[in-house]
Amino acid sequence: MERPIETFRGETFFNNDLLLYVNRTSEDFNVPLHNHDFIEFTYIAEGGGFHHIGTEVHAVRNGQLFYIPIGTSHVFRPVSSDLSKHPLIVYNCVFSQRLLMKLGEFASDTAIREFISSINEGSVSSFSLFDAGDSFEKLFIQLHREFSLPREGSGDYLYILLFQLLIIVYRTKKESGFPISPTSRTYNLTAFEQLLTYLEQNLAEDLSLRGLSRISRWSERHLQRLFKQHTEQTFNRYLQSIRIRRSCELLRTTSYKISTIAEMSGYKDISSFLAVFKRNVGATPSAYRKSVSL
Missing domain, CATH: 1.10.10.60 (Homeodomain-like)
Incomplete structure (x- = not known):
C-alpha cells in the first residue's frame, strides 16, 4: 500500500514574520513524498541522486536548480542509503506567495514583474536549470549564511537575495528555452x-x-x-x-x-x-x- 502524499505547511517553517526559510541538508529516504503550500527553489550542492516529481523520476547532479510550485508532489532521493559514499546535499529556499507579491510590487522591469506574477498565479510548471557558472551557488550560500546567522536587517537582506535569485532564474530560463542566433x-x-x-x-x-x-x-x-x-x-x-x-x-x-x-x-x-x-x-x-x- 502506497503511503499518502503529505502536505508541508508554511506555518511550520516561517517564524517571526519572516516569510522565507533556507536550509542545507543531506537528503535521505526518511522524508516522504510531499507537496506544500509554499514555493520552493532547490539547488543541488553536492553529489547526485533522483528527483521524484509528479509521476516522473529524473536523475539530478551538482549544479542543478529546481523550481517546485505550490501543490506539486515531489521528493529527492540519494543513489543509495550509504550517504558517506553517495551523498545528495541540497540547499532549499522556500517562501510564501505573500512574499512573492511584495517582491512583484518592487520589480520595475516589466518582464521580471510578469515572471513573478506568473509564478504567483501558479501558471509556471516545475522546471530545472543548470548553473553554467556559479551564480546560483553563490546566492544559495549567501541565503543560507544570512538565514543561519541573522543580524540587523537580515530579513530585508534575505528578501533582496531572493529577488536577485528570481532575476537570475528568469534570465537563465529565457536563455535556456529560447535559442538565440549566434550573430545577435x-x-x-x-x-x-x-x-x-x-x-x-x-x-x-x-x-x-x-x-x-x-x-x-x-x-x-x-x-x-x-x-x-x-x-x-x-x-x-x-x-x-x-x-x-x-x-x-x-x-x-x-x-x-x-x-x-x-x-x-x-x-x-x-x-x-x-x-x-x-x-x-x-x-x-x-x-x-x-x-x-x-
Whole structure:
C-alpha cells in the first residue's frame, strides 16, 4: 500500500514574520513524498541522486536548480542509503506567495514583474536549470549564511537575495528555452558573460587574450573591444582586478600562506604579486590581512 502524499505547511517553517526559510541538508529516504503550500527553489550542492516529481523520476547532479510550485508532489532521493559514499546535499529556499507579491510590487522591469506574477498565479510548471557558472551557488550560500546567522536587517537582506535569485532564474530560463542566433547582440553578451565566469573559475591558470580567443572563437581584437565595452577596462586590467579581488577574499577567509594565495590567484612570482597588490590595495597582503582580522 502506497503511503499518502503529505502536505508541508508554511506555518511550520516561517517564524517571526519572516516569510522565507533556507536550509542545507543531506537528503535521505526518511522524508516522504510531499507537496506544500509554499514555493520552493532547490539547488543541488553536492553529489547526485533522483528527483521524484509528479509521476516522473529524473536523475539530478551538482549544479542543478529546481523550481517546485505550490501543490506539486515531489521528493529527492540519494543513489543509495550509504550517504558517506553517495551523498545528495541540497540547499532549499522556500517562501510564501505573500512574499512573492511584495517582491512583484518592487520589480520595475516589466518582464521580471510578469515572471513573478506568473509564478504567483501558479501558471509556471516545475522546471530545472543548470548553473553554467556559479551564480546560483553563490546566492544559495549567501541565503543560507544570512538565514543561519541573522543580524540587523537580515530579513530585508534575505528578501533582496531572493529577488536577485528570481532575476537570475528568469534570465537563465529565457536563455535556456529560447535559442538565440549566434550573430545577435544578445548572444554575444551571454557568451561574453560565460567567458567572464570562465576567467573567475580559472584564475590560477595561465590566462591570456590569445587563449580566450581560441576558446571563444572571437578574434583578440574583438575580445579587447568586448572588454572595453562591458567592463570599461582592458583585458589585462580586468584580469588583474579580479585576481587581486580573489587574493583579498582568500586573505580574509583563510589562513593560507601569502605565497600560496599568490599562486591560487594566478601569480607565479611572489615579488610581482606583492607589488601589484600594494599598488591596488594600498597595503601589503600581511597588513591587509591584519587590518581585516581586527
